[in-house]
Amino acid sequence: MRRPVIAGNWKMYKTQADTRAFFERFLPLVASSTHCDIVVAPPFTALAAAVGAARGSTVTVAAQDGFWEKEGAFTGQVSMGMIVETGCKGVIIGHSERRQFFGETNETVNKKLKAALAAGLRPIVCVGETLAEREMNLTHAVLEKQFEGAFVSLTGDEFSRILLAYEPVWAIGTGRTATAEMAADSHRYLRELAQKRFTSERASALRILYGGSVKPDNIRGLMAQVEIDGALVGGASLDAQSFASIVNF
Ligand code: PGA
Numbered sequence: 391m392r393r394p395v396i397a398g399n400w401k402m403y404k405t406q407a408d409t410r411a412f413f414e415r416f417l418p419l420v421a422s423s424t425h426c427d428i429v430v431a432p433p434f435t436a437l438a439a440a441v442g443a444a445r446g447s448t449v450t451v452a453a454q455d456g457f458w459e460k461e462g463a464f465t466g467q468v469s470m471g472m473i474v475e476t477g478c479k480g481v482i483i484g485h486s487e488r489r490q491f492f493g494e495t496n497e498t499v500n501k502k503l504k505a506a507l508a509a510g511l512r513p514i515v516c517v518g519e520t521l522a523e524r525e526m527n528l529t530h531a532v533l534e535k536q537f538e539g540a541f542v543s544l545t546g547d548e549f550s551r552i553l554l555a556y557e558p559v560w561a562i563g564t565g566r567t568a569t570a571e572m573a574a575d576s577h578r579y580l581r582e583l584a585q586k587r588f589t590s591e592r593a594s595a596l597r598i599l600y601g602g603s604v605k606p607d608n609i610r611g612l613m614a615q616v617e618i619d620g621a622l623v624g625g626a627s628l629d630a631q632s633f634a635s636i637v638n639f
Contacts, residue, residue, distance in 0.1 A: 496539025
């Protein structure tokens with residue numbers, strides 16, 4: 391049995407004060423939720439506040455991105471080591487918004503992934519096709535390219551420390567969720583890729599999260615699929631009550 395993971399990606403929302411207020415409401419609602427790993431990914435400026443507010447709970451904090459160099463003249467970047475210093479345990483890498491708006495490529499995803507692993511962070515690596523790609527029947531081809539690109543020269547041991555998130559771009563923030571079957575098909579395909587590239591043991595231990603308009607009213611259907619090991623939640627993770635309902639699916 392793979393342990394479920396419910397992760398919230400706050401994107402560019404919430405100040406430090408908002409973050410503390412969120413945890414004050416959220417933690418009592420998940421105090422007895424021991425059935426899954428709970429992760430919250432606030433913006434960089436609120437990481438330390440989130441770590442402080444989550445202390446003593448089972449909730450861990452992740453960053454939404456990180457750079458591969460340790461330090462240097464890279465204005466605006468934050469290194470994986472700096473993220474670790476805030477008390478974060480994980481980092482999201484290759485989110486489609488970074489690929490779309492900030493020039494993230496499979497190569498940069500691979501570099502960031504290796505830096506994150508070297509720093510001891512648990513990476514949540516995101517992959518997923520656009521609507522045009524799905525309509526042209528390219529979903530599997532795109533997933534394969536992103537999978538192979540992200541995991542270039544990764545060892546099996548390193549691979550066992552990552553979480554994979556399947557996020558069809560057309561379902562993010564649009565209110566359009568992939569049907570549970572559609573998501574499960576992509577998850578199955580990703581697991582096949584993991585088996586080919588690594589081993590069947592590693593593939594069956596891999597936790598694959600679904601992301602894209604996950605809400606309190608569709609989480610159960612998604613989690614009922616054996617292939618779906620959790621969720622990466624954007625909009626619905628901003629409200630303590632709604633995120634707690636998702637955690638307590
Ligand atoms: P959404 O975002 O839940 O708001 O669609 C998901 C994500 O981008 O991770």
